[in-house]
Amino acid sequence: MKEKSKIRQQIGFGVFLVALSVLFYTIHFLFFHDWHHIFIYLVGDIAFVPIEVLLVTVIIHKLLEARDKRAMLEKMNMVIGAFFSEIGTELLGYFRDFEDRVVGMPDILVDVEWNEEDFDKIGKALKNIDYVLDVRRGDLKGLQELMKEKRGFLVRLLENPNLLEHDLFTNTLWAVFHLADELSRRGDVDGLPENDYKHISGDIQRVYRLLMRQWLDYLKHLKENYPYLFSLAIRTNPFNPDASVEVK
DSSP states (O other), rough: HHHHHHHHHHHHHHHHOOOOOOHHHHHHHHHHHHHHHHHHHHHHHHHHHHHHIIIIIIIIHHHHHHHHHHHHHHHHHHHHHHHHIIHHHHHHHHHHHHEEEEEEEEOOOTTTTOHHHOOOHHHHHHOOOOEEEEEEGGGHHHHHHHHHHHHHHHHHHHHGGGGGOOOHHHHHHHHHHHHHHHTOOOSSSOOHHHHHHHHHHHHHHHHHHHHHHHHHHHHHHHHHHHHHHHHHHHHOOOOTTTTOOSOO
């Protein structure tokens, strides 16, 4: 009903505008008695309509749309930064300890000399990695406690309306939230059945694969736009055994 009412209002407004135009043309004729002049300007105005549509709905609209999208992506990168600062980087450290066999993992010793080609090369390599994880190799209980602690933070991130514009981060966040849900529903994770360990390892493997790609994209963004944040990121690189937050 609301939709029909809105359509009727739009039609009524259109009829009102046309009637208003006819009224002004009539007033013009009553004063000047010049149909020729009215017809020339009427045809000229109608002829300009397609160009006006091109300028307004295509060119200007596209420019505004591109500007809004850049602003939205910038806000999303702030959200992604908060995610890695709050939990993402720490998760990568836990997952690294769970590695049982990871075939094709390149050395991700990011430094200030890296350029776009270096990031793209590692990005391509990450797509072909064969992850095999075993949660009994690392601190699963510590991961469980971390997930419980950050659950509220993850829920708030999922409420962000801009997530739909960033597929990789959306998929990563859902995978992380699912893992948090799996771990929060278990009690003592030190004595789980073998199949349960395999299931959780599979969930972590899914998160690990997505998180690695998102982390690399995030570092690339920092390198290009925020050198001071990039400096901190490489000093806390979970894949560098010699990483230290202290500036040396």
